[in-house]
Amino acid sequence: MSARPLLLGCVALAGCGGARNQSALAPEGPVAGEVASLWWFALAVATAVYLATVGALAWAAWRARRRAARGEATDPARDHRRMTVAVSVGGALTVVILLGFFVRDLAAARALRIPVTRDHVKIRVTGHQWWWSIEYPHPDPSQRVTDANELHVPTGIPVLVEVTSHDVIHSLWAPNLAGKKDLIPRYVDTLWFQVDRPGVYGAQCAEFCGHQHAKMALPVVAHAPRDYAGWLARARRPAAEPSDSMARRGREIFLSGPCALCHAITGTPAGSRVGPELTHLASRRTLAAGTLPNGKGNLAAWILDPQRIKPGTAMPATALPPADLEALLAYLGGLQ
Ligand code: CUA
Numbered sequence: 001m002s003a004r005p006l007l008l009g010c011v012a013l014a015g016c017g018g019a020r021n022q023s024a025l026a027p028e029g030p031v032a033g034e035v036a037s038l039w040w041f042a043l044a045v046a047t048a049v050y051l052a053t054v055g056a057l058a059w060a061a062w063r064a065r066r067r068a069a070r071g072e073a074t075d076p077a078r079d080h081r082r083m084t085v086a087v088s089v090g091g092a093l094t095v096v097i098l099l100g101f102f103v104r105d106l107a108a109a110r111a112l113r114i115p116v117t118r119d120h121v122k123i124r125v126t127g128h129q130w131w132w133s134i135e136y137p138h139p140d141p142s143q144r145v146t147d148a149n150e151l152h153v154p155t156g157i158p159v160l161v162e163v164t165s166h167d168v169i170h171s172l173w174a175p176n177l178a179g180k181k182d183l184i185p186r187y188v189d190t191l192w193f194q195v196d197r198p199g200v201y202g203a204q205c206a207e208f209c210g211h212q213h214a215k216m217a218l219p220v221v222a223h224a225p226r227d228y229a230g231w232l233a234r235a236r237r238p239a240a241e242p243s244d245s246m247a248r249r250g251r252e253i254f255l256s257g258p259c260a261l262c263h264a265i266t267g268t269p270a271g272s273r274v275g276p277e278l279t280h281l282a283s284r285r286t287l288a289a290g291t292l293p294n295g296k297g298n299l300a301a302w303i304l305d306p307q308r309i310k311p312g313t314a315m316p317a318t319a320l321p322p323a324d325l326e327a328l329l330a331y332l333g334g335l336q
Pocket of ligand 1: 127128130169170171205206207208209210212213214216
């Protein structure tokens with residue numbers, strides 16, 4: 001065996017390190033559990049059908065050789081009768097198996113119906129090329145939260161995610177939590193799941209949506225209910241005041257430069273929704289929809305030359321003198 005496939009295999013496995021294994025076969029809630037059990041059922045039936053077919057073929061070949069070895073005379077009428085019986089039984093079994101799939105599928109569809117319960121949270125996710133905007137609705141407009149590129153949910157109760165798209169068709173897939181749901185422009189659909197235990201689960205755009213489709217990930221952060229309430233309360237707060245003169249200068253650079261043309265920061269005059277909301281940017285795990293781990297160095301690289309990191313992104317390169325960049329990073333780094 002050459003070293004190359006082995007090495008590629010190691011790289012593929014290493015890619016899963018850190019975050020929880022992004023796999024439909026490791027369900028973390030009832031919806032993904034139903035999908036996984038449907039998959040195991042289909043695999044078991046398909047395996048049984050495959051083994052029975054290969055077994056019958058081997059048996060037929062062995063019998064033909066034995067007959068030839070014994071020099072038995074062929075009997076076309078008898079062979080025809082046997083063939084008729086074999087084809088009829090095979091056809092009937094196929095119908096029974098397909099009916100079995102149909103019934104199992106209906107049962108799964110029933111189990112996956114959107115639950116009608118008052119006790120749930122509703123969140124809206126809108127796909128963009130190539131990032132996600134997330135809204136946490138509330139009857140009181142002052143309590144609504146707009147965020148981006150990270151989905152926060154409570155554990156233990158159904159989460160109804162209303163999905164739509166701003167531009168082309170995207171698809172939201174958190175394999176450990178639920179099946180895929182397409183995000184279609186001018187159409188709102190609902191995906192639901194329930195998470196059993198707190199943790200960070202990977203989600204990914206699962207519909208080819210252009211050049212940077214692969215760099216359109218969405219960490220799903222599941223909190224215990226009390227922690228979720230705390231997170232939501234923090235998310236509702238306007239942006240933190242700059243803590244020192246450097247960060248204050250950074251805010252001026254943000255508001256007077258090109259940044260404010262596309263991004264919103266609650267509590268400041270910046271209110272554009274062209275790009276991702278930045279009010280609590282520093283508390284996010286990643287930058288640019290899962291493209292880079294969040295940190296000062298990566299943020300600097302992203303601001304200076306996003307086209308090198310994610311070619312085609314709507315974010316233009318921003319040439320800044322080092323002192324201005326440092327001040328801007330100080331301001332953005334304080335947006336907890
Ligand atoms: Cu969005 Cu692929």
